[in-house]
Each structure stands twice: as C-alpha cells, then as structure tokens.
Amino acid sequence: MKNTVATFQKMKEQGEKISMLTCYDYSTAKLEEAAGINGILVGDSLGNVMLGLPDTLSVTMEHMITYGSSVARACHDTMVVIDMPFMSYQESIERAVHNAGRLMKEGRANAVKLEGGAAVCPQIKAITACGIPVMAHIGLTPQSINAFGGNKVQGKNEARAKELLEDAKKVQEAGAFALTLECVPKPLASLITKELRIPTIGIGAGDGCDGQILVYQDMLGLFSDYTPKFVKHFASLGGEMQAAFKAYDEAVKNGTFPDDAHAFKMDDSVLERLY
Numbered sequence: 001m002k003n004t005v006a007t008f009q010k011m012k013e014q015g016e017k018i019s020m021l022t023c024y025d026y027s028t029a030k031l032e033e034a035a036g037i038n039g040i041l042v043g044d045s046l047g048n049v050m051l052g053l054p055d056t057l058s059v060t061m062e063h064m065i066t067y068g069s070s071v072a073r074a075c076h077d078t079m080v081v082i083d084m085p086f087m088s089y090q091e092s093i094e095r096a097v098h099n100a101g102r103l104m105k106e107g108r109a110n111a112v113k114l115e116g117g118a119a120v121c122p123q124i125k126a127i128t129a130c131g132i133p134v135m136a137h138i139g140l141t142p143q144s145i146n147a148f149g150g151n152k153v154q155g156k157n158e159a160r161a162k163e164l165l166e167d168a169k170k171v172q173e174a175g176a177f178a179l180t181l182e183c184v185p186k187p188l189a190s191l192i193t194k195e196l197r198i199p200t201i202g203i204g205a206g207d208g209c210d211g212q213i214l215v216y217q218d219m220l221g222l223f224s225d226y227t228p229k230f231v232k233h234f235a236s237l238g239g240e241m242q243a244a245f246k247a248y249d250e251a252v253k254n255g256t257f258p259d260d261a262h263a264f265k266m267d268d269s270v271l272e273r274l275y
C-alpha cells in the first residue's frame with residue numbers, strides 16, 4: 001500500500017518508527033522499495049555522492065528532476081520526496097511554488113523537502129496551499145554550509161537550541177507534514193519530537209526521533225570520501241564491488257569472458273555464404 005503523508009502521521013501517532021533512505025536511481029529504488037522502506041528522499045546529497053561535488057550548492061532543478069523521476073518510476077508503495085535545490089526556493093515565494101510544482105509534475109514526487117526554519121515559512125505556506133506536501137529540514141542544513149563555517153552539530157548551546165525548537169514549531173504551523181533533524185544533539189531532537197504533532201526524521205539526531213534517514217551509499221559502505229560519526233555501515237559493498245570489477249578485468253584480459261554461454265550462435269550456412 002502506498003506510503004503517504006497520512007501513513008507517516010499515523011505511524012507517529014502509533015509510535016511506529018519510520019524508515020527512510022536516500023536514492024537517486026531506478027534500480028536502487030526498486031531494491032529499497034522491495035525492502036519495505038517507508039520513504040525515499042531524492043536528496044540534493046546527490047551532488048556529493050553521485051556528482052562528486054564538494055557540497056550541494058551546484059545541484060540544479062534539472063538534476064533533481066532527472067534523478068527524481070527515475071526513482072519515482074520504481075516506487076509504487078514508497079513515498080518519494082524530492083529535495084528543492086539551493087536557490088530554487090529562497091529567492092521568492094513565486095519561484096518556490098513554481099519549482100515545487102516542477103518537482104511534482106516533472107519529477108513525479110509525492111512531496112518536496114526544503115531547508116530552513118522561520119525564514120522559509122512563507123514558502124512552506126504557499127507550497128502547501130497548492131496541495132504539495134512539504135518536508136522541512138533544520139539543524140545542519142548543508143545548503144548553508146558556508147554560513148555555518150563547516151559541518152558542525154547544531155543546537156549545542158542554549159540560544160541555538162531555543163532557535164531550533166522555535167523553528168520546528170514554526171515549520172509545523174506553516175504546514176510542513178514532517179521535519180528532518182540533521183546533526184542535532186539527541187536530547188534536543190527528542191524534545192523537539194515530543195513537542196511536535198508531525199513526525200521528525202533524524203539523521204545524526206539520535207533514537208528519539210520518529211524516524212531515521214541515511215544516505216544509502218553511506219550505509220552500504222559505497223562512499224569513502226568521508227564518513228560522518230552518525231553513519232553506520234550495514235554492509236561493506238564498496239569492497240565487494242571493487243573485487244567484482246577486478247575479477248571482470250582479469251577475465252577480459254585472460255580471455256575467460258565471454259565464454260560460449262554468454263555469446264550468440266548463428267546458422268553455419270549463413271556464415272559460409274559470407275566467405
């Protein structure tokens with residue numbers, strides 16, 4: 001059955017944990033759906049793990065639509081949320097609504113996600129007024145990496161913790177159906193989760209959140225440029241893939257691939273007429 005905003009809300013109310021992973025392609029999305037993951041985020045983290053960029057700032061609407069629509073084509077039961085990339089919603093409410101609409105129409109998203117608290121509440125109100133569900137995202141918001149001065153845990157001091165709690169309440173009031181909490185101390189994320197009606201989805205925010213999300217290349221051990229403290233490797237597929245690539249390289253070079261089982265036959269008489 002399709003996971004929707006209503007499913008997420010019901011899961012919070014019933015104390016059932018929500019599982020989310022990122023995804024950026026059709027084949028992997030099919031595997032995540034088959035595993036029973038509740039929601040897929042086509043995150044702008046694709047800038048890092050798919051495009052090899054140092055941050056998410058250069059990710060475009062076209063990237064999000066191309067990768068997002070490939071994921072959406074694989075998902076029948078899994079809710080698909082597509083990230084609004086940097087400067088696709090900050091500049092004006094009109095631009096935010098227009099671009100959220102493109103992610104729904106061209107990307108075939110079930111919801112969009114954008115980063116920020118009080119500052120983006122007018123955008124959240126306007127987008128949800130069009131019938132587009134919005135997931136908010138506060139804490140360490142990677143699109144503001146330059147303002148933060150690096151990937152730092154957010155909300156450790158009283159002023160910032162209060163600000164995050166206020167932001168969480170404001171995005172809920174603006175109409176967000178869920179809230180991502182990234183790199184927030186566990187006790188603060190737990191408090192925010194208790195204070196909100198809508199579900200919280202944590203990444204580096206401890207087990208008090210209503211759900212969890214990880215970047216799939218991180219949890220499979222496929223991305224080795226850096227590993228944040230909150231990442232757990234549920235498999236080490238990077239090593240296995242490299243071994244398979246090496247075996248293929250050797251087989252091609254020593255002539256054991258392709259063998260006859262992986263080649264096509266033709267009628268000898270046809271061949272003879274070619275000579």
Ligand code: KIV
Nearest residue numbers: 022043044045180203
């Ligand atoms: O872009 C992304 O993958 C995200 C998650 C880390 C929450 O925003």
